[in-house]
Amino acid sequence: MKAIVCVKQVPDTQGKVAVKPDGTMDRSKMATITNPDDLNALEAALKLKDETGCEVVVVTMGPPPAEGMLRExxxxxxxxxxxxxxxxxxxSDTFATSQILAAAVNKIGVGPEDVVFCGRQAIDGDTAQVGPQIAEKLHLPQVTYAANIKKEGNTLTVKRMLEDGYMTLKVNTPCLITCIKELNEPRYMSIPGIYSCYAKPLEVYDYEALKDDPLIETDTIGLKGSPTNVYKSFSPPVKGAGMMVESVGQLVGILNDKHLI
Ligand SMILES: Cc1cc2nc3c(=O)[nH]c(=O)nc-3n(C[C@H](O)[C@H](O)[C@H](O)COP(=O)(O)OP(=O)(O)OC[C@H]3O[C@@H](n4cnc5c(N)ncnc54)[C@H](O)[C@@H]3O)c2cc1C
Incomplete structure (x- = not known):
């Protein structure tokens, strides 16, 4: 049994966001972190490992330095x-990304008891499309926004977070689950973990490794093959400083002065 976790390395948007003159993000000038929701997805997989002894495989699509994140x-x-x-x-846009990741998950192999975990959403692209698209391409049932997961045999009982409540449903393995921060508290690296992480296997799947997967269509991957592209990106104009009012009376006075009421 396996838990496969899709993890994205993203720019640290808590710091200063570097922007190129053309308005696109200058990733080379920004520190990278593991996408926060993906740490919850990893923790869900590690909990499954604690309970069942399953293998946990982490997969990322990214440039070679993303190996550092995988080691972590x-x-x-x-x-x-x-x-x-x-x-x-x-x-690649989200359509192409999920096609490539689905082919990679296919190559890792999804067995009858396996679970694929994703974060709900990446903090840079922010679309929340990749997890559901991977599920569709692999014909796996999916449950999104998981806030609680219990596994009994080949069935997972998943509590999903909705805008105004929760929905609990059961899903059979193999399946794909997207995880939110309410699901768990990600564990830290352990000292033995740090010692052993460079001895653990890490495979690289390049285009040659995936090109024969039926999910990979050469004309729908990468920049050229992506069916969507960014038309324009821009930073919103900086707003002026706000003003604190002490009372409703003061607010009404200000609005009156400006002839707004
Ligand atoms: C219209 C459009 C055009 C784009 N063009 C470009 C471009 O030209 N160049 C460019 O670099 N980027 C481009 N991007 C960004 C790129 O497509 C996204 O970064 C990527 O598809 C992931 O989408 P997302 O960030 O919205 O992830 P989400 O769908 O929000 O991520 C959900 C989950 O999917 C998994 N996941 C997502 N991405 C990965 C990954 N790479 N590896 C492993 N797991 C992952 C994670 O578990 C994550 O939590 C474009 C995006 C759009 C929408």
Whole structure:
């Protein structure tokens, strides 16, 4: 049994966001972190490992330095890593990204008891499309926004968070679950984990490794093959400083002065 976790390395948007003159993000000038929701997805997989002894495989699509993130995830408890990396994959939109990741998950192999975990959403692209699209491409049932997961045999009982409440449903394995921060508290790296992470296996899947998967269509991956592209991006104008009012009376006075009421 396996838990496969899709993890994205993202720019640290808590710091200063570097923007190129053309308005796109300058990733080379920004520190990277593991996408926060994906740490919850990893923790869900590690909890499954604690309960069942299953293998945890972390997979990311990104440039070669993303190996460092995979090593860190192995120090947290993952058993092996897969780095999907190649020029042909660069500039992929969400449709192409999920196609490539689905092919990678296919190559890792999804058995009857396996679970694929994703974060709900990446903090840079922010679309929340990749997890559901991977599920569709692999014909796996999916449950999104998981806030609680219990596994009994081949059935997972998942509590989903909705805008105004929760929904609990059962899903059979193999399946894909997208995870939110309310699901758990991600564990830290352990000292033995840090010692052993460089001895754990890490495979690189390049274009050659995936090109024969039926999910990979050469004309729908990468920048050229992506069916969507960014038309324009811009930073919103900086707003002026706000003003604190002490009372409703003061607010009414200000609005009156401006002839707004
Ligand atoms: C219209 C459009 C055009 C784009 N063009 C470009 C471009 O030219 N160049 C470019 O670099 N980027 C481009 N992007 C960004 C790129 O497509 C996204 O970063 C990528 O598809 C993931 O989408 P997301 O960030 O919205 O992830 P989400 O769908 O929000 O992520 C959900 C979950 O999917 C998994 N996941 C997502 N991405 C990965 C990954 N790479 N590896 C492993 N797991 C992952 C994670 O578990 C994550 O929590 C474009 C995006 C859009 C919408």
């Amino acid at each position: 995830l192995m120090a947290r408890g993952a058993d092996r890593g897969v780095l999907v990396s190649g020029r042909e994959f660069g500039g």
